[in-house]
Amino acid sequence: MYTQSLNVQEKQGEKPALQTISRENAELQRRFDARIDADGKIEPQDWMPEAYRKTLIRQISQHAHSEIVGMLPEGNWISRAPSLKRKAILIAKVQDEGGHGLYLYSAAETLGQGRDQMLADLHSGKAKYSSIFNYPTLTWADVGVVGWLVDGAAIMNQIPLCRCSYGPYARAMIRVCKEESFHQRQGYEALLVMMQGTAEQRAMVQDAVNRFWWKCLAMFGPPDANSQHSEQAMRWGIKRISNDDLRQKFVDATVPQARVLGVTLPDPDLKWNEERQHYDYGQIDWDEFWNTVNGHGPCNKERLATRVKAHNDGQWVREAALAYALKHQPQTHQAAA
């Protein structure tokens, strides 16, 4: 099933004894574990347990899909941005998100998964993307709130991933994080200007916060007790910090930011706990979260249909480029095919 055993077969011209394979595997597993424990990096050519490889493909590709689908709720507002400066900033941000998707697809491809397969899984509904993008952006203030809270939450998640055990993913995340801080800052700054503006602008911001706050808290995923993948992911150096810990970090960082803005976070149970030295917060509606994750949120069908349409409508363009290349540079394609 793996290139490893195929190579051995080709070399020796006979089927190797089962015992030889499992002794080799055990040794490779030991070295792999040792490297993980020493906080080392696994690179594309290294041996890795199949489950590690599969988990990474799933996680990296879903991260990539999230970036791509995430272009849509904000992209909706490019044509209507209320100033040229905001229009330019928003195009740059959405372009960055596309670029991040590209870095991540590229990292996933090093694990042997082609982009075509990853897209097929997205378009068929088999692969998931971050559920926050299944909610609509109803006003211009939503764009600022997405930058402040959604990107803020993403950054919390992404910084630890820069130390992920898989080299290409860690390096992609470093590149992403460098660009991401601009995203959160521009969102927050846009909101700051609105909060210092007209009564209508202030109401617009508060309304956007009311609609997005709880959804952003849910972005970190279910409490660790209920999360099936967390433990193994931690063991492999893929996941570094627990869902609940990340969520707590986010709340603690965001409450003072909300205070500076002058918005109220819509949680009556939100209060500083002197003993814990953290903010206590209320109950997340996990039923609503799962409902959306499972395809029944406000925009799920629309987001997917939009991506499928873009892909299908673009088929003739991709085919044309390939046909042209085959006519004019056949040697490249023989090499790469």
Add this chain to the structure above:
Amino acid sequence: MSTTALKDWPLWEVFVRSKQGLEHKHCGSLHASDAQHALQMARDVYTRRQEGVSIWVLPSKSITASAPEDKDSLFEPAADKIYRHPTFYDIPEEVGHM
């Protein structure tokens, strides 16, 4: 199947020298239909068109990787390609789809 076309665009590795005096560094990969296209895309994706940047693109398949010297390494014995990419390997017919 609508995803067929994309599978046929070759994968290219991108190397960028961001400043005079530095070497080219590997940044990642992208799909493009030919070398010019790959170069143009690499500029948009990996450099956001900064001035004075040098970009190399190579078909991924053309890169040969070194064999391991370190006995304690995790390297696969005969892997000389840089990725476990499905289109890089000739899978024997009897193995079927993988």
Add this chain to the structure above:
Amino acid sequence: MASYQDYLLHLADNALILGQRNAEWCGHGPILEEDLALANNSLDLIGQARMLYQHVAAVRKDGKTSEDLLAYFRDVPDFKNYTLLELPHSTAILPTARGDRDYAVTIARNFLYSGLMVQVWAALAASTDTHLAAIASKSLKESQYHLRHAHDWVLRLGDGTDESHRRIQAAFDYLMPFTQEFWTASDMEAAAVKTGAGVDVRVFRPEWEALVSDTLQAATLKVSSSTGFVTTGKHGVHSEHLGFVLAEMQSLARSHPEAVW
């Protein structure tokens, strides 16, 4: 009586309207890498528009004109962009064509416009208006990049598949007549040329026609004819499409006329 500002607004409006149209592809491009390329293109154009509007504000010196006042609070007859640039990305000849975007139309239009602008910016780099000259030098590099991108895609689509060939031929057949507007006379251009601040676009016609002819032939395309109705967007008399473009672009800003964003 045309003023120098009208000339600057013509250059600015061209950039803004095409930038607005190209940004429509964001998140919907035929492949992710092209999404990024078009976003870059759009950002460049909006950047050019901003610099030019800011220059108008500086020339006007009335303490209240700003880039946003010019972009968001002028009406259709005040806009001086070529009609070519306000068209939807479609050869479907419907007034409110909100149907499918055709990448061939996008590419063909970008090619025809940037093919002209590389010459315009190169000449304006020697403008007697030093501020405009600086804007032109920066914009030239961008337009050269846009031209190379569009040119390469014209070749790929023209000499690609039967379907791509048909679409890009149809796109050029539809768009070429709109380029007649490039060569028509206007008071604002004449006045700007007199002071040495502006350029007479008509001198660029032979080289532009050669570029178009050479490229289309290399792409195995027939060079479409530029006959029929001559559009007048730069005089403020537009197609029905600009109204819809501005309605979408300006609606939020106009709902909050006193707001700062």
